[in-house]
């Protein structure tokens with residue numbers, strides 16, 4: 220049976236599944252029930268200076284799919300609305316009662332060294348396993364010079380990380396904001412400041428939808444609204460890319476990553492791990508479906524690892540990173556062609572419409588004159604292998620993209636004679 224235990228920047232955890240800093244981790248009552256359900260660790264809801272933050276009502280909104288499934292989730296909550304003392308007392312007690320579970324304490328303070336120097340020994344005294352610096356909250360707190368306002372300035376990220384490393388022996392995880400052009404800049408700054416790890420992503424600036432009668436966005440607070448932070452399944456592709464960007468950046472190579480963003484099942488988790496995460500954090504899925512989702516995550520991951528012959532998480536962590544590259548290094552001679560399995564086809568014509576109207580006019584619609592029956596066939600000469608028909612087909616597995624034997628060797632864009640700058644690029648690479 221696969222071993223799900225991990226060691227993440229020196230912190231041992233019975234499994235890679237941690238709850239992210241958010242309402243599910245905001246008090247002992249929740250965290251204890253999460254541990255009972257099987258979560259390996261939690262990042263406690265962000266603590267700050269007293270007096271504690273004050274929240275508004277209402278606070279959440281969602282971007283729905285057709286069947287009212289929540290695709291994306293948006294919130295305008297601030298950090299903890301409970302006193303520092305109460306949180307620290309509860310952390311101490313829970314850690315004492317659950318020594319084999321990880322508790323990371325998330326922190327957010329103004330950029331004044333004395334404030335960090337003051338709080339860090341208090342956090343250390345709780346017995347917590349590490350700290351996470353919340354440089355990512357995109358709403359409310361940046362207006363007060365914290366959260367994303369720090370995470371968007373690499374110099375601040377480096378400075379505060381360095382203060383923390385000076386004032387605590389605990390591992391320091393820097394949580395990054397995705398509301399930035401190039402996430403590698405703050406990740407590099409965190410590393411330069413001595414961070415033991417980075418975690419990402421925090422939420423993305425968002426407005427989900429409007430009430431067109433009241434002419435106001437959701438969530439509504441007394442007739443007005445404000446942008447919130449977007450998370451949940453919809454942000455997973457953005458988070459995965461940012462994790463990969465950091466994992467394959469030579470300047471942050473080896474820096475442990477805790478992957479966050481839209482993780483809702485074992486497969487999502489496996490993907491984050493394969494792209495370089497050492498552990499994963501979950502928020503929205505637990506908020507929508509409860510703590511017990513971790514059972515499917517543990518069982519599914521463990522079963523998949525057994526099937527694949529992976530005995531530990533470390534064995535496949537980062538395994539997809541070398542296969543993630545710049546566009547210019549993709550093989551220009553690789554070719555796939557769509558193939559329709561006529562036995563599975565329900566003749567809906569969606570592939571035809573998609574290819575005809577917006578792609579390469581490579582699917583023929585043949586109508587039997589006698590019966591009126593339609594058949595769809597790929598014109599192999601014209602198909603460029605874009606995947607659009609496979610994506611739009613409602614029958615899973617009906618269209619497959621089949622690799623062709625072109626007989627041509629690997630050739631990337633820097634080597635391609637069609638590249639007007641090929642020689643220059645090649646010369647630059649040699650230099």
Ligand SMILES: Cc1cc2nc3c(=O)[nH]c(=O)nc-3n(C[C@H](O)[C@H](O)[C@H](O)COP(=O)(O)O)c2cc1C
Pocket residue numbers: 239240241242264265292293294296297298299325353355356394420421422449450451452454479480481482500501502503504
């Ligand atoms: C209601 C809510 C409150 C949150 N509060 C915090 C917080 O206090 N500190 C923090 O670092 N992140 C906070 N987050 C962000 C999450 O920890 C996480 O980074 C983000 O939701 C992406 O993960 P997900 O897609 O699994 O939700 C909050 C998210 C939500 C939905």
Ligand code: SF4
Pocket residue numbers: 556557573574578579580581582597601602603604605606607608609
């Ligand atoms: S892969 Fe693209 S080009 Fe080829 S048949 Fe499908 S939609 Fe058309």
Ligand code: SF4
Pocket residue numbers: 559563564565566567568569570571595611612613614617618
């Ligand atoms: S979209 Fe799929 S099911 Fe519909 S006609 Fe095309 S191949 Fe057949």
